[in-house]
Amino acid sequence: MMMRRLSMILLAGVVVAAVSSEASATNYSLWIHGRSPSFTTAKGNYTSWPYWGSSATAGGVNKKAVNWGGEDATSISGNNAYITRALDCYCTGANWCYIAVHSAGDLALGYALANSGGSTRSVRNASPASDGTCGTTGATQVGWNIKWVDIGGGAGGGSDLADAAIWSSSPLVNNLKTTAARALYDHNQTRSKILYMFAAAKGTAYSGILPGQDDEVIAYHSSGGVASWGSFCNPGDLFCDGTLTTGSGATSNGKAKWTNHTVDFRDDGEAYNHFTNGTWSGIMSVVRLDMVAYAL
Amino acid sequence: MTSGVLDAAAGAPPARTSGGPTASDSPVVATVVAPEAGETLELWQRRLARARAVLDTYVTQAQYPFDSRPISEKPDLLLPYRGVPMQVPLRGADGTVALAGALELRQDRFNVVGDEGVHLFLSCAQAGNGEPCAVAMAEARVASAEQAARFPGVPVAFADNGLDGDAVASDGIFTTHLVPARQGFTGYHGYIETGLQVRLEGKLFAASFMILYTPVPPARFTGKVRERLAAGSLDLMVELDVHKPGHYLVHGRVDDALGRSFAFLAFNDQLEAGLREVPLQLFGKLVLDQNAQAPFTLRDIDGHLLLEDADPDRELMLTLAGAVHRTAAYPRSSFSEAVWDSEEKQRYVTEFSKDVAQAEAAVARLGGRP
Known part of the structure; x- marks a missing residue:
């Protein structure tokens, strides 16, 4: 009887192994865009790249465009289903994801991770319908399979341009106000995934509004993942509250970063602005290089 | 740090077939990663460093469940969120800085429920002629364009008279002291912005505050907390009277007998209507690693109903401010040294370990020392 039970266990193991090899493991690179006031991106379409640039440009293994709209008329929460659909599609079962986000995409992904990152998800088959929903496999799992995240010009801490009414009031712009953005979800709840922050500093036009170093839309307090508002700069700038340190440590004046937010790129040369310009430009050009190098 | 500065200075890393353009939707299936032509030892060493950092971070942090954390991981949530103190530059209408200095804004809460009010504070820090500033105009208004006709803006009086929350x-x-329920916002649900203009040295400067208002809370904390030791951890069962069923998030903070804050506990799940208990788990190993001494004090409990795919996305509960519950005096031996484990954790550790092994193998094949 004992032998028979052991045999059945072994046989079950063989069956599981066979299923596992058939359900081949695939890594994907998801690109989550930011606010897109000039055109609403094709929601649920994973092959549409006008926000970023040429679809032929390398962006990490098996890259997918997570188009969630980005229009001012809809809030982060109102469009968040498009984020969770993409994560369900490509980051469950045997499949794993690397994720690159830009600007308000930081809020969109962080919101999903904090609110739903520990929920039970249906494992899906990476074959999307037109609305971005993929077929189910019948299995479930807790959370999504995410290796790490690259964030360029992250708006997790909001944009002072929203506070200053440079943009007209709208549901998305309301979310982007600094106090509201920081209240939107627990930014520290990444479920131990590392968020690599890429902070750019070529901003000039709104330097009177954006505190410290900025990329023309986002100041270092946000793009550097600092857990409090303030003016943070590159080393040697005496007119700021403190220096944005690289890595996950506090700023030079002791302001902590959100947990698991680590500054991977600080724009000491003030060479990069915020804008992709449909040509993979600005700070996302640096993120793209990182994805190509590390998202395998 | 993996030195993005160096990445950018060095130009694009060598292109990989597996990371290249995806003209078709046929995915590149992950297999054992072998170094390809043009890939350098230095690049694979950096990949290995990242893979190790990802694994080490996960293993270190996943000693505890993700809803029972050291409060040091929550630098902005030591207390329920109350907005961020800000300094707004003194800029003119064109956005350029018109005077040296700043408007300093502070608020004592961000979330406002029912009959609650919020104190908004404004001061001027200027390097000019020292002339005092004055609030020329202030108005509270809903941030929703669709609701603006139903809830018109109302004037708000800022004063420096030592009354009604003004300390000195x-x-x-x-x-x-903005009390939405008494100032025309009864029935409104969403953001309320208080815009103001400040006169200083003959010029006007603008700034604004933001709060989130819920007129009727979807549930309330009854104040009752039951505790139970289970499997070497302490479950603090917080009672709620739920009026609206749905997806609730609840957060609580824990201090030890010496008054040291050491734990941040969370609940994130569905609740049915009626009297319900929400388990906030104080994980055993967390207690031991933090060298926390019982009795513990559960304090500052906040919560909200998450309205998924909606705007606003939540209905707030009234926060239980300050100490809520003091536990029994448990000896250290009550708590387990065991690390947290789960299918999710095993899945992650397995995958991240595989990534480290692949990178180590690649480094070795290229003649490096993993």
Whole structure:
């Protein structure tokens, strides 16, 4: 009887192994865009790249465009289903994801991770319908399979341009106000995934509004993942509250970063602005290089 | 750090077939990663460093469940969120800085429920002629364009008279006590913005505050907390009277007998209507690693109903401020040294370990020392 039970266990193991090899493991690179006031991106379409640039440009293994709209008329929460659909599609079962986000995409992904990152998800088959929903496999799992995240010009801490009414009031712009953005979800709840922050500093036009170093839309307090508002700069700038340190440590004046937010790129040369310009430009050009190098 | 500065200075890393353009939707299936032509030892060493950092971070942090954390991981949530103190530059209408200095804004809460009010504080820090500033105009208004006709803006009075929340008269800090339910916002649900104009040295400067208002809370904390030791951890069962069923998030903070804050506990799940208990788990190993001494005090409990795919996305509960519950005096031996484990954790550790092994193998094949 004992032998028979052991045999059945072994046989079950063989069956599981066979299923596992058939359900081949695939890594994907998801690109989550930011606010897109000039055109609403094709929601649920994973092959549409006008926000970023040429679809032929390398962006990490098996890259997918997570188009969630980005229009001012809809809030982060109102469009968040498009984020969770993409994560369900490509980051469950045997499949794993690397994720690159830009600007308000930081809020969109962080919101999903904090609110739903520990929920039970249906494992899906990476074959999307037109609305971005993929077929189910019948299995479930807790959370999504995410290796790490690259964030360029992250708006997790909001944009002072929203506070200053440079943009007209709208549901998305309301979310982007600094106090509201920081209240939107627990930014520290990444479920131990590392968020690599890429902070750019070529901003000039709104330097009177954006505190410290900025990329023309986002100041270092946000793009550097600092857990409090303030003016943070590159080393040697005496007119700021403190220096944005690289890595996950506090700023030079002791302001902590959100947990698991680590500054991977600080724009000491003030060479990069915020804008992709449909040509993979600005700070996302640096993120793209990182994805190509590390998202395998 | 993996030195993005160096990445950018060095130009694009060598292109990989597996990371290249995806003209078709046929995915590149992950297999054992072998170094390809043009890939350098230095690049694979950096990949290995990242893979190890990802694994080490996960293993270190996943000793505890993700809803029972050291409070040091929550630098902005030591207390329920109350907004961020800000300094707004003194800029003119064209956005350029018109005067040296700043408007300093502070608020004592961000989330406002029912009959609650919020104190908004304004002061001026200028390097000019020292002339005191004055609030020329202030108005509270809903941030929703669709609701603006139903809830028109109302004037708000800021004063520096030592009354109604203004701590000290004539100290240069102007205060208003905004109570949405008494100032025309009864029935409104969403953001309320208080915009103001400040006169300084003959010029006007603008700034604004933001709060989130819920007129009727979807549930309330009854104040009852039951505790139970289970599997070497302490479950603090917080009672709620739920009026609206749905997806609730609840957060609580824990201090030890010496008054040291050491734990941040969370609940994130569905609740049915009626009297319900929400388990906030104080994980055993967390207690031991933090060298926390019982009795513990559960304090500052906040919560909200998450309205998924909606705007606003939540209905707030009234926060239980301050100490809520003091536990029994448990000895250290009550708590387990065991690390947290789960299918999710095993899945992650397995995958991240595989990534490290692949990178180590690649480094070795290229003649490096993993």
